[in-house]
Amino acid sequence: MQVLLLKEPREEDSGPDPYVKELAAHGHRATLIPVLSFKFVSLNTLSEKLFQPDKHGGLIFTSPRAVEAVKMCLEAEGRGEEWRLIKDKWNAKSVYVVGKATGDLVQNLGLKPLGEDSGTADVLSRLILQREDANILPLFFPCGSIKREVLPTALRENGVPLETLTVYQTAEHPDLQQNLSQYFTQQGTPSSIAFFSPSGVKFCLETVRQLSGKRLTQIKFAAIGPTTADAMTTEGLCVSCSAEKPTAAHLAAAIAKVLP
Template sequence: MKVLLLKDAKEEGGQDPYVRELGLHGLEATLIPVLSFEFLSLPTFWEKLSRPEGYGGLIFTSPRAVEAVELSLEQDGKSEVWKKSLRETWNAKPVYVVGNATASLVKKLGLEAEGESSGNAEKLAEWICSREPPALPLLFPCGALKGEVLPQMLKDKGIPMESIIVYRKIPHPGIQVNLDSYYSKQHQQGSALALRRASRPASPFSAPLASRTASSTFGSSPEAASSKSSSQPSAPPPRAPWPPRACP
């Protein structure tokens, strides 16, 4: 059986866990992403990244926020500036993250991640609050639909934070094409299977009983049919009425 999953593949490398689990039960799963991401305010974000002395650290709660850093570094030789000075300055400050996927991307930037085992924003906020509060605000790049748990918890503890929206979710531009392609492929496979079944020679044992009986009678040679007819006993002659009636 085939299963269609409307989701992105997991962030880390390797097989998607949903595909793997369904495969263990004999199900063939296909992934089609329905959402994409549009990155926003990257020039403004870069300006903030260029002034690490104005912040007490960084907070990343999603891989997309880290991707926004990568995109900011791709333009106008900014990657060299990052490697020569900015990376080292940011590494002197805490870089808080949620999850191993986010931590892995942060490490590719050359930064040391903290709190990746927290698992969610609330647990990360608890981790941050347990540390010595920074004198400067924490820079928090986030999505347009960010949760309010982490900002509110930090605010309640008096920890300054400055958020900037760097991405938002949008419908995946290729979803219709991908769905049409998927269903077209399934239709072609189904038609091919039906054609193979129809082209198989019919077994005499699969025919109905009446058809087999007719075939055995009408499909025989005339001699065989005559032999069968002669071998069957003839019907007895009709009896005369009893008692016999006298003739006039």
């Protein structure tokens, strides 16, 4: 069966995309179309914060892109040796993450992530509230321009100090509409379409509706997690399945159950 993945590809040096690989293991042929483009901002300020661990109570990462911003800072300024000393001070505090993909990237920076099993910011906020209180220094949260306010609101309402910094801006991928049109023209309507973010739903859904026409109801729509599923439902889509955890294996297993 044909499966369309509306997500970002892995970095070129990190091997085949795990979602494509897992779906192939279930006998499905997956095609990946990038939905978003990113522009990194405030990297000078981010770099300053990274080398001031004594001013913060810990770190929070809810997206791979935020970790990528950190990596860019360290590589651009050639401060790898200095980072090897500073990272131990961060590791003496708490480094919170949402999901295994973000956790793996955080580990590559030499940091020890907490919360890899949390699939959403809501779940992660509950973990943070179990471990932290109002007496800590502000947690530092580098994030994107269209982050959800679930985590900041939960921490603020419970008195846990938080400092956010927007380190990347999110926009629709410039080739998205063309790539979608080309896919439907060449391969037809897929058996399943997987969304990976509310932004993906926002940028793709109208085009998918137009291209699939009357065949829209035959498509099994999949979500990477509850936040994305909620965005799909809000737009009137029937969500056929949702991954139990935001991993390639869990999403592929969910899709395999709903495809004949």
